[in-house]
Amino acid sequence: MKGRSAIVTGAARGLGQAIARKLLEEGARVAIWDQDGEAAQDSAEQLSDIGPTHSCAVDITSPEEVATALAATRKMLGEISILVCNAAIPGPNVPAAELASTDWARVMEVNVTGTLLCCQAVIPDMVARGYGRIVTIGSVAGKEPGPRIAAYAASKAAVISLTKTLGRELATTGVTVNCVAPGAIRTRIFDGWPESYVQELLAKIPMNRFGTPEELAEIVAFVASRRASFSTGAVFDMSGGRADY
Template sequence: MGIPAGQTAIITGGARGIGHGIAKRLARGGCRVILWDVDFAAFEAEVQEFTPLLTQKVDVSDYASVEAAFAEALRVAGSIEILVNNAGINGPVLPFWEYPVETWHKVRAIDLDSVFYCCRVAVPHMRAQKYGRIVNIASMAGKDGVPFISGYSAAKAGVIGFTKAIAKELAQDGVIVNAIAPAMAETGLMKEMTQAHIDAMKAKIPMGRFLQIDEVGALVAWIASPECSFTTGFVFDLSGGRTTY
């Protein structure tokens, strides 16, 4: 069954990496995709296997920018059925006692506040149409608490808590909200990490390899479909066996 052709998905941070992989997978199934990103250079540099309905330059950590972008997306698409909150940054790999305060705020704003902002603008529309699927991209770091990326770990734990809270608020409205917790995939996010940190993260994965972007797309395609009908407020695992809860 999958996502019915003609449904529209907004994917934040969709210009590259995991968000781009999710967009490609959803588009392959006939979904119309709208990409939000601050930087489309990587997207424009490659020949694409899909044509987005719309690409919008949006800073998801800025509420006014999110509000204006959603209004424009709705005007063009007519309705939005799916929201994938994927945009995120890692921030520095540092002991928390050396973590710059302004960087803490930046990581929290892009990784957590953005998820609230995007849900805040999309949910009234989804409630009105009595249908919506929201997928928040959290991280294993939000479950485990990974040393030296405390800002990221805290923000992603916040995404998990927010997902569980709003899923209950929306449980009778036809709007289903879940998160996924990926282990490490090889994307642009790695540029912010040290090699020692990357090696330590890989060593934690029992399957002994990194996550493939296609594996994220495959899981999100199901969570974002009508077939995911009795699971809400859940954190889906993509950890190669790392998760213990």
């Protein structure tokens, strides 16, 4: 990964920041993309002692903003070899029958359309150069959905399906597209969920603990490297034994 340039979306904090840190440690130059531009800049500054960083304030649901951010990133870090689509929102924790259509649409727009737009932005140049690594962040919820998270679970199922489609479409180009599907990792995404629901999640994990951002980052770094050269359209689980397919 040394000398390659990467974009990590939603990397101002939490899982994205952990992934960005790991890619820097592996030798990559990393662009921190986040809707919160100030937080993205702070994150880039925090990580800059590890390796070259760049920050962009970008709404990944806007094709124009994605294009602008990509141009700025290329100018600062060079051509992009790695894209990690991490940015996502959880949506409300309510029964599906009570889910507002506006909340459903927003979750789909960020988690699915945002992922697609970022992939569409980098794929042409990756294909032209014959090399690229795209890693989407799914969720065990996209394979084994639970109650009260209909929008989030459906969006992550769509991300998994999109990953498989792109992996097959690009299979002979040198560009791989894979998904990492974590189980429950306790970050601020849990803040809007009842503690009783969080404990229900924990009870489903055979290892009897939540995962850590660092554990997720390790798997992402592998999938984003040359080492994962014969995997594409695949889903790498990190669920503490919960996922069984």
